[in-house]
Amino acid sequence: MKNMLEIKNLHASVEGNQILKGIDITIKPGEIHAIMGLNGSGKSTLANIISGSDNYDITKGKVHYNDKNLLDLSPEERALQGIFMSFQYPAVIPGVNNTYFLKAALNAKRKYQGKIELDAIDFMALIKDNLKMLEMDESYLRRSVNAGFSGGEKKRNEILQMITLEPKLAILDETDSGLDIDALKIIAKGVNNYRNADRAFLVITHYQRLLNYIEPDVIHVLIDGKIVKTGGKELALTLEEKGYQWLSDNSAKSAN
Amino acid sequence: MSQIPQKSDTFKDREDKIIDDAINQNYKYGFVSNIEQEIIPPGLNEDVVRLISSKKNEPDWLLEWRLKSYRNWKKIVEPTWAKITYPPIDFQAISYYAAPKEKKKLGSLDEVDPELLDTYNKLGIPLDEQKMLSNVAVDAVFDSVSVATTFKKELAKxxxxxxxxxEAVQEHPDLIKKYLGMAVPxxxxxxxxxxxxxxSDGSFVYIxxxxxxxxxxxxxxxxxASQTGQFExxxxxxxxxSHVSYLEGCTAPMxxxxxxxxxxxxxxxxxxANIKYSTVQNWYPGDKEGKGGIYNFVTKRGLCKEKxxxxxxxxxxxxxxxxxxYPSVILKGNNSVGEFYSVAxxxxxxxxxTGSKMIHIGKNTKSTIISKGISAxxxxxxxxxxxxxxxSAENARNFSQCDSILIGDKCGAHTFPYIDVRNPSAQMEHEATTSxxxxxxxFYCNQRGISxxxxxxxxxxxxxxxxxxxLPMEFAVEAHKLMEISLEGSVG
Structure with a gap:
């Protein structure tokens, strides 16, 4: 099968500090990849670069998405072509309600795909089903985007946007951080219901916990800007048991 | 009443469409109408004041009032405290009266110069009562003169x-004499x-x-007209x-x-009594290099005369x-309320x-100021x-909120709140933010596919x-649309 996302020897820096030091990842449609690593290992940098943030200098390497050079595309172009990121810290937009925001996003996408834009009635029908699945109250739609949201509400909101916008490649950046177990289960349900053969996920996390509910095909362990180990889902359990130290020691040894 | 949700959906769609239409537009009201006009030569002196008064066939008391004002004006120094800079205005280089040439007194809209009707159609203000937004009566003022007022009969009922x-000076001189200058001497x-x-002209409303x-x-x-001032x-x-809601709109050629x-x-x-006054001010702002544009020096004041x-x-x-x-309210009557809502x-x-003044005189008077400034x-x-x-203002209350938002790093936002409290029972709240x-x-919006x-x-x-x-609903749409146009090119 064709590759959806191909990252080769990616190097990136911020203000002269090298953060990514040669990343190789290949994701095919239908796959779920997890990236695990400690704070500061470069996980979020990778997610932001794929989404199109211009806060980073890409010093070496390439990123291809459906055989196109992803790095040439603007963030909105990437979004319109099916890349979605669930933000670790979603932005707050006071005064703009969730309905308006999500409808604008959905219709931007539909317009791009040459589909008819949804009117308010069809949009509400769609969104109500999605809200129900994520056990969210309808009053949420009238609130301003992420304004005064609890941590859990913000993450649920990201997943609601994801299932409404139907991306091809969804990146979940620490979607589990700060969530209680019930919220985590609901979010995992949202993701699992949404899995299919055409869609891929890149799940970024600290902890093995989330991977109990969203089962990955491949796990990459990122330490200090490099992938030090790639394996199957059992790798998460090993990490849970031995911690990251085990791999750091390994990588230190092999570097020597 | 069951129609209402339906209505708001179409409103939303209409709003979306208008926003779409508005993108990539520049100032679109900048055309000049080719209408035969009577313009008096530039310059200002007592004879000019007399000439304007006689053209309007005004009673003597009003001419005297004008002359007194003129003599006052000569004594007053042009204010310089505002945070604005501009070359000195030569008040002798301005023509103080311009009017479309009228063949005869108009009996109905059918007799209005078709070119004038066309001008207003182009501006999106059809003066034909059938085509108008229902439930809005319009007085159209072209340069110095009112050219048409709609729904007069309906209102007279x-x-x-x-x-x-x-016209009011002629038909209701007692009312004009009684109230002219009461709030703004x-x-x-x-x-x-x-x-x-x-x-020159303007509107008179009596409820x-x-x-x-x-x-x-x-x-x-x-x-x-060019080289003229407008003084309505x-x-x-x-x-x-009584209750009334009033709206003014304004445009000018480039x-x-x-x-x-x-x-x-x-x-x-x-x-x-309750007066709601809304303004959508869209005078020509000048071009991208700051050339041209209207100098808008306006005095607006309301008097809450009684309780x-x-x-x-x-x-x-x-x-x-x-x-x-600085639209202001003098809160003279007990329990009177003044409000100011502004987007600049x-x-x-x-x-x-721009901003507001709230002057509390009566007991239990209440005022609210909400100001939103956007600089690009x-x-x-x-x-x-x-x-x-x-x-005298026992138990007065004020709430002021001034928020500013900056787009880019070459613009400025400034806030000068003056607070003067002479009664210890007053409750004052002031909030200000700049972001x-x-x-x-x-990036968040971009990542969701929004440009x-x-x-x-x-x-x-x-x-x-x-x-x-x-704002009244029709004008909320208009305002939304205007913001789109004004933001044009503000992000690189």
Missing amino acids: HGVIFMPFS PTDNFYSALNSAVF PKGVRCPMELSTYFRIN RTLIVAEAG RDENQLHAAVVELIAHKD NSKISWTQIETGSAITWK MTNNYQQAD GKSQNTYRGGVKIMK NIGEDQL TEDAVSMIVNGFCKEVFAE
């Missing part, structure tokens, strides 16, 4: 007077004194006791227990020169090279120094507000929401 100011300030000397005006009233001002005067009187607009608006609210009266100002200021205006948007080289390009946007609690449109907000331009307008409209909510 309710005893509501809505007519050009000059000719001695008030430099520009109001100038207006009092040379004002009788206990009447709730059955439709929105609206005046649409258009500057067309609006007077609204609401008798005891010209390289700067043109002066110095209007005066006076509102008088009697016992239990339980209420005056509410809402303004959407997007046009003009310079805006200098500046782009390119525009300068705005190289513009300067200043909020200037004064809240004064007089000794940038954050990179994180834009930067759409994201900026979405964020700005969200920022202004509280104020837009105060």
